[in-house]
Amino acid sequence: MQREDRGPYKKGTIELVPFSLLDEQMLMEILYWRNHELVRKQMTNSNEITVAEHINFVESITQRQDMNHWLAKRKGKDCGVVNLKSLLNNFDEAEWGFYLTPKYIGSGIGLELAFESIHLFFSELGVKVLHGKIKKSNLENQRIQKNLGFTFLDQHESTNELIDTVLSSGVLVSDFKTFQKRLFHGREN
Amino acid sequence: MEERIKEIIVGVIESKGDKIDISLIHVDTLLREDLGLDSFNLAELTVYIEDEFGVDVFEDGVINRVGEIFQKVSHK
Numbered sequence: 001m002q003r004e005d006r007g008p009y010k011k012g013t014i015e016l017v018p019f020s021l022l023d024e025q026m027l028m029e030i031l032y033w034r035n036h037e038l039v040r041k042q043m044t045n046s047n048e049i050t051v052a053e054h055i056n057f058v059e060s061i062t063q064r065q066d067m068n069h070w071l072a073k074r075k076g077k078d079c080g081v082v083n084l085k086s087l088l089n090n091f092d093e094a095e096w097g098f099y100l101t102p103k104y105i106g107s108g109i110g111l112e113l114a115f116e117s118i119h120l121f122f123s124e125l126g127v128k129v130l131h132g133k134i135k136k137s138n139l140e141n142q143r144i145q146k147n148l149g150f151t152f153l154d155q156h157e158s159t160n161e162l163i164d165t166v167l168s169s170g171v172l173v174s175d176f177k178t179f180q181k182r183l184f185h186g187r188e189n
Numbered sequence: 190m191e192e193r194i195k196e197i198i199v200g201v202i203e204s205k206g207d208k209i210d211i212s213l214i215h216v217d218t219l220l221r222e223d224l225g226l227d228s229f230n231l232a233e234l235t236v237y238i239e240d241e242f243g244v245d246v247f248e249d250g251v252i253n254r255v256g257e258i259f260q261k262v263s264h265k
Contacts, residue, residue: 108233108235109235
């Protein structure tokens with residue numbers, strides 16, 4: 001993925017808009033989401049982010065070629081943030097993460113956002129192997145990732161709170177409707 | 190419509206190995222706290238309801254009560 005090709009991207013009901021295209025008001029809204037209690041407790045870093053840290057972070061990622069942060073929209077409505085960081089060979093292997101806006105936490109659309117984002121990574125951004133980290137206490141995200149096909153690796157050494165996960169392209173089915181039917185209708189396909 | 194939605198909810202609950210008498214589901218029943226649905230179950234519920242009624246009940250955010258689903262579907 002070249003630096004210029006940061007998006008926006010569309011896949012199914014989901015659109016990913018790079019932070020570099022967002023105005024200050026939207027970026028501050030994202031900071032509000034990130035610092036919301038419901039979001040913070042799910043993040044691997046659960047500290048509150050200051051405005052200065054947020055501004056510096058946004059500026060830094062626009063300069064880096066190995067990191068992408070996107071505003072996620074579902075059916076045109078802001079629903080969360082998705083990020084992707086290259087680990088090897090210009091995104092051949094990458095680490096991802098996402099969080100929903102506080103409004104959508106518990107709504108059930110996390111699965112859809114995760115699936116379409118991962119589908120995009122594999123099909124259009126050239127990612128071959130996707131890594132993730134989940135808090136041991138985040139049982140719902142664990143369930144989502146298990147159902148997406150992620151393998152759970154050994155407990156993270158440093159914090160004792162995180163689980164490493166990995167998913168290879170080719171494991172994820174190519175279409176969300178097919179995936180829904182497999183998952184929710186007894187694996188017909 | 191309301192009875193059909195309740196049947197769908199019962200189906201989701203039973204798919205996770207639990208049981209519930211449909212007569213116990215009311216407009217004020219809480220999806221998470223009373224019925225024990227997590228976000229994965231709610232994703233299932235979204236799929237089934239949208240398949241049946243063409244309404245994405247969670248499009249505007251979290252829904253907490255069964256009655257809110259009734260309202261969303263009836264206002265389609």
